[in-house]
Amino acid sequence: MSKEVSRLVEAVATGAIDRREFVRGALGLGLSVATIAAVLQGCSGEEAKAPPAPAPGGTPGPAPEPELGPIEGELHIYMWSDYIAEDTVPNFEKEFNCKVTLDTYESNEEMIAKLQAGAGGYDLVCPSGYAITVLKHLDLMEKLTRKHIPNLGNVAPIFTSTVFDPTNDHTVPWQWGVTGIAYRKDKLPTPPDSWALFLDAALKGKVTMMDDMRDNIGAWLRYRGKSLNSVDPTELAAAKVDALAAKVNLRAYISAPVKAQLVAGDVYAAQLWNGDTMQARAENDNIEFAVPKEGAAIWCDSLVIPKGARNIRAAHEFLNYILRPEVGASISNFTGYGSPNKLASEKLATPVPYPSEEQMKTLEYQQDLGAGTAVWDQLWTEIKSS
Numbered sequence: 202m203s204k205e206v207s208r209l210v211e212a213v214a215t216g217a218i219d220r221r222e223f224v225r226g227a228l229g230l231g232l233s234v235a236t237i238a239a240v241l242q243g244c245s246g247e248e249a250k251a252p253p254a255p256a257p258g259g260t261p262g263p264a265p266e267p268e269l270g271p272i273e274g275e276l277h278i279y280m281w282s283d284y285i286a287e288d289t290v291p292n293f294e295k296e297f298n299c300k301v302t303l304d305t306y307e308s309n310e311e312m313i314a315k316l317q318a319g320a321g322g323y324d325l326v327c328p329s330g331y332a333i334t335v336l337k338h339l340d341l342m343e344k345l346t347r348k349h350i351p352n353l354g355n356v357a358p359i360f361t362s363t364v365f366d367p368t369n370d371h372t373v374p375w376q377w378g379v380t381g382i383a384y385r386k387d388k389l390p391t392p393p394d395s396w397a398l399f400l401d402a403a404l405k406g407k408v409t410m411m412d413d414m415r416d417n418i419g420a421w422l423r424y425r426g427k428s429l430n431s432v433d434p435t436e437l438a439a440a441k442v443d444a445l446a447a448k449v450n451l452r453a454y455i456s457a458p459v460k461a462q463l464v465a466g467d468v469y470a471a472q473l474w475n476g477d478t479m480q481a482r483a484e485n486d487n488i489e490f491a492v493p494k495e496g497a498a499i500w501c502d503s504l505v506i507p508k509g510a511r512n513i514r515a516a517h518e519f520l521n522y523i524l525r526p527e528v529g530a531s532i533s534n535f536t537g538y539g540s541p542n543k544l545a546s547e548k549l550a551t552p553v554p555y556p557s558e559e560q561m562k563t564l565e566y567q568q569d570l571g572a573g574t575a576v577w578d579q580l581w582t583e584i585k586s587s
């Protein structure tokens with residue numbers, strides 16, 4: 202991203218300019234309409250709102266935030282597998298004298314289903330952007346008490362004020378990344394550059410795709426030049442045809458756990474997220490990552506406090522703790538993903554720069570599908586059971 206473009210994005214994210222001024226400036230800098238839409242949609246959907254000033258003359262200002270009481274002795278976290286550094290939890294436990302339990306999941310849908318089924322007991326969960334919208338509609342998130350998260354100011358402006366939570370009332374950005382193809386450069390004759398790789402019969406039994414409805418069907422929509430958020434019946438029918446054509450070549454539908462098979466060389470190519478690919482690469486440097494030319498998903502996962510959480514003060518302390526620059530950097534150094542924390546991002550051993558304007562042309566944020574979710578659910582069931 203050029204300096205001028207970064208400045209413009211920051212200005213709209215912080216509310217220094219409004220959306221119309223942003224569009225005018227962006228067009229002047231030669232940004233495509235698609236890029237402008239992506240920036241506004243994914244990063245700065247609404248202007249950042251300054252806290253309302255107390256009105257003169259005794260008119261009541263905003264309601265004071267609740268007191269949260271002392272930090273509890275336990276914290277229960279439910280998050281994606283392989284998504285936290287080895288020292289993050291032990292250091293927190295030691296400093297805050299608080300025992301942390303970490304359960305993992307492999308997809309947003311798995312996590313949402315568990316919360317919807319009334320699984321109580323979690324104090325923090327980690328939804329992607331579109332899943333935040335779903336949790337909001339289901340009224341499954343607690344509002345954050347901002348005075349307990351002073352480090353929120355460390356987050357880069359492009360990851361605050363998102364369309365998913367415009368005022369960060371419920372979310373603290375955790376990690377961002379891209380869905381693409383992890384591959385063994387020593388096993389494939391040419392580096393993959395298309396989702397068509399999974400349709401290649403020569404790779405039968407040596408390739409996998411993710412066990413994740415949004416990433417899987419989304420890839421086949423992009424393959425045909427469609428939005429990965431499409432709910433158009435004709436486009437979805439075409440995605441199903443491609444998904445089934447690929448299925449005969451797949452060794453399995455598998456997400457993060459495929460890393461061991463890539464490292465061992467049992468799998469030559471896998472649909473996977475960039476950070477998990479980097480974790481596998483740390484064990485075998487024949488592993489590379491490619492973003493297909495047809496486009497792919499970009500996403501940012503956040504921590505939120507689900508309704509029913511019992512250790513709310515400890516959850517806030519954890520949120521503030523992971524926003525420390527050195528803690529955020531340690532997390533990204535382990536996960537291989539980008540840090541939305543600007544100060545942490547500057548400390549990474551291997552920098553993961555924010556996507557360039559050029560890259561944004563083929564990347565798309567996943568959005569809540571609304572009523573279309575049921576249609577996708579049905580389609581995914583049909584694909585997997587065929």
Ligand code: SPD
Pocket residue numbers: 281282283284329413415416457474477498500502567
């Ligand atoms: N191993 C952690 C992977 C986290 C991926 N989250 C984003 C998924 C977007 N569909």
